[in-house]
Amino acid sequence: MQVIKVFQQNNSGARKIAAVRERAGDDLVLDVINIDDALPMVLDDTEEYLKEAWEMEADLVLDYLKHPDLSYDLCRICSERGIPVVSPTKKWRRPHVFTPPTCCGLPRNDELGAYACSFGAPEVEAAVEDGVVKEIRVIRGAPCGATWEAARDVIGKPVEEAGVAIGLKVQFYCVADPAGWDPIYGKSPVHFAGHVHQAALEKALRKS
Numbered sequence: 001m002q003v004i005k006v007f008q009q010n011n012s013g014a015r016k017i018a019a020v021r022e023r024a025g026d027d028l029v030l031d032v033i034n035i036d037d038a039l040p041m042v043l044d045d046t047e048e049y050l051k052e053a054w055e056m057e058a059d060l061v062l063d064y065l066k067h068p069d070l071s072y073d074l075c076r077i078c079s080e081r082g083i084p085v086v087s088p089t090k091k092w093r094r095p096h097v098f099t100p101p102t103c104c105g106l107p108r109n110d111e112l113g114a115y116a117c118s119f120g121a122p123e124v125e126a127a128v129e130d131g132v133v134k135e136i137r138v139i140r141g142a143p144c145g146a147t148w149e150a151a152r153d154v155i156g157k158p159v160e161e162a163g164v165a166i167g168l169k170v171q172f173y174c175v176a177d178p179a180g181w182d183p184i185y186g187k188s189p190v191h192f193a194g195h196v197h198q199a200a201l202e203k204a205l206r207k208s
Contacts, residue, residue, distance in 0.1 A: 002114045005058040006032045007074055013064030015175050016103065019145030020119060027114050031058075035070065043069035053077045060115055063087035084111045089176070089189060102176050102189045104142035104196055119143040122200040124151065126162075128208045133162045136201070142193065146173035150197060159205055167198035 006013055011034070021030060035049050043049075046069055053061075053074055061078050063085055065071040071090055078085040079094035086106060090099045100106040106120030118140055124147070127135035133155055141147025150169035157165050176189035 001027065001029055002059045003029050003031065003057065004060045004062060004115060005052075005056050006030055006062045006064065007035070007053070007070075008032065008064040009035045009066045009070070012066055013062065015145070016062075016064065016143045020115075020143050022145070023148070024114075024118060027118075035065065039067055039070075043067065046070050046073040050074055050077060054081075056083075058083055059113055061085040063090070084113075086112065086115075102142075102174075102193050102196075103144060104147065104170075104174075104193050108140075122147045122197050124200050124204045126201065126204040126208050128159055128205065131159050133157050133159060133205070136204070142170070142174070142197075144173070144175045146170045146175075146193065147197060149173045151201075154201070162205060163198045163202040166201045167194035170194050170197040 006017055017030060017032060020028065033052055049070060050073055054077060061083055063071055063074055065074060071087060072092060075085050075087050075092045075094060075097045079096050082096060084096045084098065086098045088100050088103045092099055098106060104120065104122055106116065108116050120140060122142065123140040125137040125139060126133060136151040136154060138147050138151055150166050150173055153169045154162050154166045171190050171194040174190050174193045176193060
């Protein structure tokens with residue numbers, strides 16, 4: 001059993017928390033720390049809000065904090081304590097800190113334990129019959145649940161349309177901020193999510 005601490009602001013990770021709990025079963029235990037205070041744009045001292053981070057016992061931390069000062073200090077604390085932390089879309093560079101461009105851009109990594117076996121960059125298997133997608137089995141998907149939702153909607157699509165269809169469906173279900181354009185990837189997080197899901201399904205269809 002993997003113990004995961006989740007830090008969020010004003011329910012910023014609510015959908016991901018719900019989706020992970022729904023699909024992880026008893027393998028993962030999520031303990032959620034909410035920070036709901038109205039905060040200034042700059043926080044010189046984050047200790048008041050991150051006291052639990054110094055004392056927590058956890059196998060993994062998920063950083064859904066919106067305030068950059070809180071997120072930066074949470075990742076610093078986790079790095080210093082040797083606790084792996086997933087902090088999507090952030091640019092922090094520290095040991096044990098994983099900063100994928102989106103939650104569904106997280107690669108497999110043994111340090112992340114059971115969480116990374118089920119959640120992160122999508123991996124799917126597909127069955128085709130008479131040129132139509134008959135089944136999609138999600139092995140690993142986005143923690144927001146978009147992979148499972150989009151895969152369900154693509155069943156019955158012609159093979160030649162399925163890749164584009166799942167990419168578009170994922171963008172509909174994705175909870176990432178479409179305004180967060182990334183100059184390195186040349187895509188917003190939502191576009192990135194659509195692209196990686198399209199690539200994953202097309203790979204599965206070629207194998208089938």
